[in-house]
Amino acid sequence: MKEIVVISGKGGTGKTSITAAFAMLAGRNAVIADCDVDAADMHLLLQPDYARSEDFYSGFKAKIDQNLCIKCGKCKQVCRFDAVQKIDDSYNIINLDCEGCAYCAEICPVKAIQMVEQNVGKWYISQIKSEAQMVHARLGIGADNSGKLVAKVKKEAKNISQETGKDYILVDGSPGIGCPVVSSLSGANYVIVVTEPTLSGFHDMKRVFELIQNFKLPSGCIINKQDVNAEISEKIVEFCTTNKIDIISKLPYDETFSEAMTQGKTIIEFDEENLKNILKDSWSKILLLTDTH
């Protein structure tokens, strides 16, 4: 079983539309994991049935029992996150600022502070329209711990693929270079970066490849909207060649992606041949590269 992870650095480069197309091409041979948990969109194209859903608990918030509190203020003194607020005469936790470190609970002389585990979202196992299984999630509003939810989604996807003997896990990651991205990368066999030839796209992909190289993972690049700037596109190719990054394919700037999306379809199901053929070739190439690395 091999894990293929798609990320982008910059948002809006077409990562999810392209990953959803690959999911359709993979058919029942892959388990799909949507790890862009704080703005998950792949379900809009793949129509999961939400067959199984579970709450996700992770991290803690402090809670002060006002009946036990002797108002000594030690909790406020030690909190590095300004999460303890004194209102009138009582001490209270500001949930948004509490990091769940439990330092206050540890030093409270009367044990008036409890650490309460947080429900930070839900995760689902679904069958999608290609009849493959998909693991996806929804992070609670304003919740932290997105990295942990990503890890959970990936672990469940791995379990399913082992139980059902699938060859691949296809992961849609999140933008950026922070904790959910690092969490998506852990355990990957091959990483695909979807970029665009804009100054921002190029800058962001260089940072994301630096991260991938810290993990020593084999990787490839898809240049979307390649005709938007031929010169930057050429620079991306040069960068990939120098850094031994596979160039998987180049796609033109094409509003068919948003037309298909508006109908809830991937490019594969849409009446359009050019993009479909490029994506089919890309997917064959990705499987070959994943298997040979």
Added chain:
Amino acid sequence: MKIVIASGKGGTGKTTLATNLAYLLSQNCPVILSDLDVEEPNSGFFIKGKKIQEKQVFRMMPEWDREKCVLCGNCQRVCNFNAVIKLGEEVLVFNQLCHSCYACSELCPQNALPMKSYEVGKITEFEENNIHFVEGKLNVGEEQAVPLIKETIDFANNNFPSDILRIFDAPPGTSCPVIEATKDADYVILITEPTPFGLHDLTLAIEVMRELKKDFGVVINRYGIGNNDVIEYCKVERIPLLGKIPNMKKAAVAYAKGELLSEAIPEIRSAFNTIIQNLKVCEVFS
């Protein structure tokens, strides 16, 4: 006045809106523009200017002192993030898991885990005409964006007179970095595109803003693609639609080169001016 430009979905035009608003407003008064998308900051491609100063940003993390340690294991017990582990005769600190709460350090009976500073990123200040531009940039490999976002906001707030308008370019998503970037905002502009992805992520971002009790409005970018669902949604939810930026391939081409769209394309400039007018109507500023 602090205006934060946010979006659920990435790549909907946060940076485009932030930089163009800053540029157009700076024709009449000084503006502070601050890039809080510290994982992938891009405003600097559009607003350049002269570098005024650069500041390293540090985070405090415990460092194990083998000589002083008596291996009591208290540090491991008090760490709620599994960032400090006692393994045989060694204490290991995992910096990426550490939240800098100081519990292990201050509760160590031997003072064997003093807090040391580690660089997590940089804040750079630039100046161009009437724009003060403050950029936060996270070091690659550093996973936690929140501490640097906090420092960048503090820098933008404390280094300039308080009556200057501040525009913040937030990171995408709906999780902790976005909360940090928006929690002190006076007004939030959510920018989206009129597609199912755009609408879906907009509704998530709106839930966050309602949770934070923020005043907000919506801007539609790439207007012309997709469908009318975002407009209908805003109508039903009575959310002010501040403006629509037309979809044009030449905008994508200008953006690619780092050109300010309000300079390069007159139709788009007038869309930004409409947004400014509507912000005035909404009494965000005068």
